[in-house]
Amino acid sequence: MAEKLFLEVVTPQKAVVSEPVDSVVAPGSEGEFGALKGHTPFLTSLKLGTLRYTDTQGKERQLFVNGGFAEVLPDKVTILAESAERDSDIDIARAHAAKERAEQRLATRAAGIDLLRAEMALRRAVHRLNIASVRK
Numbered sequence: 080m081a082e083k084l085f086l087e088v089v090t091p092q093k094a095v096v097s098e099p100v101d102s103v104v105a106p107g108s109e110g111e112f113g114a115l116k117g118h119t120p121f122l123t124s125l126k127l128g129t130l131r132y133t134d135t136q137g138k139e140r141q142l143f144v145n146g147g148f149a150e151v152l153p154d155k156v157t158i159l160a161e162s163a164e165r166d167s168d169i170d171i172a173r174a175h176a177a178k179e180r181a182e183q184r185l186a187t188r189a190a191g192i193d194l195l196r197a198e199m200a201l202r203r204a205v206h207r208l209n210i211a212s213v214r215k
C-alpha cells in the first residue's frame with residue numbers, strides 16, 4: 080500500500096484528529112489550500128473556516144477550525160487551531176446560545192462591551208451552525 084499523508088489537528092484543549100488521510104483542504108489566511116502526499120513544505124496561518132479531508136476509506140470529513148497555523152510537510156499536515164471540532168461534535172444548542180449572546184451584545188452596544196470580541200464570537204457560532212447543517 081502506498082504511504083499516506085498523516086493529519087494532526089490539535090487545539091490547546093485536545094487532539095481532534097490524528098490519522099492517515101488521502102487529502103486535506105484547509106482555510107489558509109491567504110486562501111484555501113489543498114495538500115496531498117509529497118506536497119512542498121510550507122507554513123501558513125489559518126482563518127476561521129472549514130477543514131476538509133478525505134479519509135483512507137475515501138469518505139469526506141469536515142471540521143470547524145478557528146484560526147491558528149498549519150505546517151505542511153511531504154508526509155504530514157499539522158494544524159494548530161485555537162479551537163476545532165468535528166462536524167459531528169458540534170453542539171447546535173450551544174452554538175445557537177453563543178450566537179444569541181453575541182447578537183444581543185452587538186445590538187445593545189452597552190458600555191464595556193468589546194464589540195470586536197462579540198463579532199468574532201458571532202462568526203464562530205454562525206460558522207459552526209453552517210457546518211452542522213451540512214453534516215456528512
Ligand code: ATP
Pocket residue numbers: 090092145161162163164168169170171173174177200203204207
Ligand atoms: P462558547 O461561547 O459556546 O464557549 P466559543 O466560540 O467562545 O463558544 P471557543 O472559544 O471557540 O468557543 O471554544 C472553546 C472550546 O469549546 C473548544 O474546545 C471548542 O471545541 C468547544 N466548543 C465551542 N463551541 C462548541 C460547540 N457549539 N460545539 C462543540 N464544541 C464547542
